[in-house]
Amino acid sequence: MSVTLQAFLRDFAGSDPQKQAVAAAVERIAEAGIAIADLVAQGPLADHFAKIMGDEANAGGDAQKELDVISEEVIIAKLKQAPVAFLGSEESETPIPLNDVGSLVVAVDPLDGSSNIDTNVSVGTIYSILPYSAAQFPDPVDALKQKGSAQLAAGFLIYGPSTVLVSTLGAGTQVFALDRASGDFILAKAAVEIPAQTKEYGVNQSNMRHWDTPMRAYIDDCLAGKDGPRAKDFNMRWVGSMVADAFRIFTRGGVYLYTGDKRKGYEQGRLRLIYEANPVAFITEQANGAATDGKTRILDIQPEKLHQRIPLVFGSKDEVAKIASYY
Structure with a gap:
């Protein structure tokens, strides 16, 4: 029987409030990913997506494409429906406030590899989920600057021949593939193991x-x-x-x-x-x-x-x- 991302996240979260918050954030990011995948799939029919926006650069100093900005907007809209207090984005200079009572902060690269939009090469979305409390982090910048070891979850979506989510909730790494017929992400690999040796x-x-x-x-x-x-x-x-x-x-x-x-x-x-x-x-x-x-x-x-x-x-x-x- 196929295991959906939603079912997997429910089993993970149980009755734990923090895990429930993480599960909600991952589910909203996955929903955003489906919308972004649909935009990427337009390819040459939307060649303006690959155009650099004037002389603009993102907060990291890289050329900013139209689809970079749209992808960020899609993610913001979805994460406003989750208990995420602030979003840190590669496209933005400062944290973006989302939810006054959020218990998480999320860092995201809305569209990694966007320089390849016009060449039909796979691009994706990368995210990191960290714990947050206003008492511990009066400045949300400090919440986003926690060590990587503090992450509660992380993952990336890849928009290619198939739309895939590679995810960890801190207990192994899983791969989910989007089933276009149902609109659900389905568990494709329950435990990824990178071989220790390679050529x-x-x-x-x-x-x-x-x-x-x-x-x-x-x-x-x-x-x-x-x-x-x-x-x-x-x-x-x-x-x-x-x-x-x-x-x-x-x-x-x-x-x-x-x-x-x-x-x-x-x-x-x-x-x-x-x-x-x-x-x-x-x-x-x-x-x-x-x-x-x-x-x-x-x-x-x-x-x-x-x-x-x-x-x-x-x-x-x-x-x-x-x-x-x-x-």
Whole structure:
């Protein structure tokens, strides 16, 4: 018998108020995901979605597409129906108030990979759910700046040939697929396990000339294959949309690398700790993988600002440890 996301969340929540709040937030995010998937699916019929909005950039300094803004608006509308006090968005400079009596804050990248909208490459939505109380966090910015280890739930939706939700509620990682006939997300995999070892890595190798010595040394050793110190051949896979690259890793293993380099503005990579690295790290660890900035476990890093960038390596545990050893 198929298990719907709603049934799974009910079983998870039981009579626990905090878990019930988390379940409500996840369900609203999933509903938003269905609406965003419908918009993405219009493709060339809505090519204006991929257009950059004038000279505007989002709060993180990246070019802002029309669909980035629409996706954020869809998520805001849905989360106003959940016990979420504030939303932190990659598209917005400051936290967005949602519910005066909310017991959660949510951090979201409304449309990860939006630079690929016009190329029909999979894009997605990434979210992180954290506990909140006004007494503990008079400033909602501080609530969003909790360590990744404080997350109650995290996940991402991927809008591709199928619409899929990869989710953790802190007890393993699950995959749900949208059944268009019923409109429900159906449990497709109850316990994701990322293989500890791999022969596959994902990186934008065109930037190799800008990398620091440890990163270059790791890739050089992979490229040497069986004749090199790793004594095995590697494959490189790179989509350029992190949710797509992540889903491949959750499906068959591998590692993802986006470190800092010598280019101006790339010294700490381009990914955000709060909106991208923390949720992906939480999901990864719950799937028996690992995530690091090269030196420190991602979930142990204390955020200093809302749109802080950070180097990110995640995926198969043994390979992540091997990469960290180069640093």
